[in-house]
Every structure is written in C-alpha cells, then in structure tokens.
Amino acid sequence: MKIVRLVPRLSDADEVLKKYCRKNFKAPCSLELVYLPFVLFKYRIDLTSLFGKKKSEKGLFLVDLLQGIPVNIKRNTKFDFRQCDLEAEFKELLSSNSVENKKTIIVSVEPEEVDEQQVLPAVLDEETAIKKGKNLLMYDLMKLTGSLRYRSVDIIPEPETKKLYHPYWLIYFRDKKKQMRFDVLDALSGQKEGGQIIRSIKIGLLKKHENLIKGVSEN
DSSP, X not given: OEEEEEOOSOOOXXXXXHXXXXXXXXXXXXXXXXXXXXXXXXXXXXXXXXXXXXXXXXEEEEEETTTOOEEEEXXXXXXXXXXXXXXXXXXXXXXGGOOOOTTOEEEEEEEEEOOGGGBXXXXXXXXXXXXXXXXXXXXXXXXXXXXXXXXXXEEEEEEEEEEEEEEEEEEEEEOTXXXXXXXXXXXXXXXXXXXXXXXXXXXXXXXXXXXXXXXXXXX
C-alpha cells in the first residue's frame, strides 16, 4: 500500500527496544511499526480584543482521522522533500512555515510502499475531523490566551489539505495479570505517547480487525 508518510527517525526495531528498556522495567514480547492517518491543514486565527483591536495569525495543524485530535505543527518545523517530488504539491500549504533558523526541526516526508497491515484505517472523513479538531483547538486556545483577553476568537481552516501518515511503534508486554498490553512510542521524537493518541490507535486497531473479519466473511 502506497502512502505519504512522515519518515520515522526511529526505524530500527533493536534500537527502539533498547531505548524502551532503558526507561521501563517491562519485558517486551514484541513490537510493530504502525501508521496513523492525519490530515494536514492551514488555519487562520482572527482575534478581537476587548477594546476592538484585531489581529490574525496563521499556522499548521495535523488532525487525526480517528477522533479529530489536533497536533500542533511548530513554526520552526521544516518539511524536507529532497528525496521525492512532493515539494511543489505541498508548497502552497506549507508557505506559512518557511522560517528557518538554528532551532529548525526537520521532518522528512516521502511516498512509500508499506505493508497494508501497518496502516490503520481512517474512521472520520477530512471535513468531520477538521471540524472536531477546530473545536478542540479553540478550547485549548481559550485556555492559553485567557477568555477575558479577547472579545472573540475565530479559527478559519483553509481549503487546501493533505493526508499524511504518522509512524508509531507499539511495544507489546504482559501486565501482572498476564494480559497483553502495549505502550506507544512516537517514531519521530522517540517520546512515549499517552491519552488520546493511544485511544486513536486502539480505535484504528479495532477497526482494522473488524474490516478483516468482514472481508473473510464476504469471501
């Protein structure tokens, strides 16, 4: 299955196990690399202060296609397309993240043929995911800016979007009751994930299992 993916920095299974075991006392049983579908979009925030002063800001967000969970793209992020011909296709969408400095975070993007079993299926269409992500983003912004500082805060997604797949390592282990569990490591940052990303992956794994059962029964 061909996808456009964010290239994992942690791509070697042995390296992932060593990293995981250094910080955990669990004994891994196995691990796998999976890809969670996201939609990348540009948005504009229009802010109106209590005194009527207006300002606008632009940014990029990834929203997952399982729950609509938004993931911020930092302004110092640079997408690297040097190994493929996607740069022109993404040019307009990424124009607001063109600043580059010593703190620039390089994220490589490439089309890649991967095993279909590694790809988690989308549950939401892009429009629904962006709508859910916008509502969650609005809630977070109101907490960060303080609802008393602005008369209004409006988030306007722009129509240009791209589907991207984010890599995550699943490390399986047995708990004290011998039940199989898994932890999640972000294959870009190496950070251990929690909360909503784990929930999205669980939803994706369940959906994949349901699709497999449906395919078997139809045959």
